[in-house]
Amino acid sequence: MGDFYPAFSATCFVVLTLWLMTVQQRYQDWERDRQLVRRAFGIGLFFSLPGIMTLIALVDPTSALFWEWTYTLVALSGAAVMVVLYTSGRDRVTSVAYPVAAAIYLAIGAIAIIGLTRAHAHLENQVDQVLLCVLLFLGLNVAWLLLFGPARRADAARS
Numbered sequence: 001m002g003d004f005y006p007a008f009s010a011t012c013f014v015v016l017t018l019w020l021m022t023v024q025q026r027y028q029d030w031e032r033d034r035q036l037v038r039r040a041f042g043i044g045l046f047f048s049l050p051g052i053m054t055l056i057a058l059v060d061p062t063s064a065l066f067w068e069w070t071y072t073l074v075a076l077s078g079a080a081v082m083v084v085l086y087t088s089g090r091d092r093v094t095s096v097a098y099p100v101a102a103a104i105y106l107a108i109g110a111i112a113i114i115g116l117t118r119a120h121a122h123l124e125n126q127v128d129q130v131l132l133c134v135l136l137f138l139g140l141n142v143a144w145l146l147l148f149g150p151a152r153r154a155d156a157a158r159s
Contacts, residue, residue, distance in 0.1 A: 004129050005054045005061075012051025012136060019044055019143060026147075039094060039146055042085045046101065046139020049078040050132045053108075068112045071128060075109035078102075093149070097142045104131050104138075 023030070023040050030036040053074045057067035079102045086098035108131050115124040 005057050008129070008132060008136075009051050009054040009058065012047050012054070015136070015140070016044060016047035016051060019047055022143070022147065035091065036146070038085055038088060039091075039142075042082065042094065042098060042101075043139055043143045043146060045078060045081060046135055046142065049074055049105075050135050054132065064115065068115045071112035072109050072116070075105045075112065079105035079109065091149075093142055093145045097138060101135060101138060104135050107131055 023044075026040075030040060053071050056070040056074070060066045082098045082102035082105060086094060086102065108128050111124045111128050111131075118124070
């Protein structure tokens with residue numbers, strides 16, 4: 001497993017905690033806008049799903065089959081949720097970010113399925129790790145754009 005899984009999982013959950021604190025701070029601004037609530041939820045998934053994938057993989061680091069099934073199930077679930085969020089309301093950011101996230105989750109799931117067919121899936125592990133980092137980076141950028149998006153402009157207009 002190396003050092004990637006513990007470090008990445010911890011990073012995801014730290015960022016998720018920071019995001020939840022942000023949501024708590026902005027809740028009153030966002031609660032009236034269902035699209036912003038969905039977007040905040042989607043951003044939370046950018047941090048929680050990769051975190052849970054890597055955390056579950058640590059349950060039995062000696063079982064490649066365990067991490068491959070975990071990645072497959074969580075990634076395909078993540079892709080499905082991103083598609084639902086995408087179809088339930090769009091703005092410029094989510095029109096790009098959610099399909100990209102769904103595609104990355106599908107790729108992670110497909111790579112994990114490929115890994116199920118091989119005795120050693122070292123290359124597949126590395127590709128999945130890079131894709132997880134891309135998901136985290138994408139989520140951070142979507143979060144940043146939300147923080148300075150419509151709710152911020154609405155606050156300024158009320159002042």
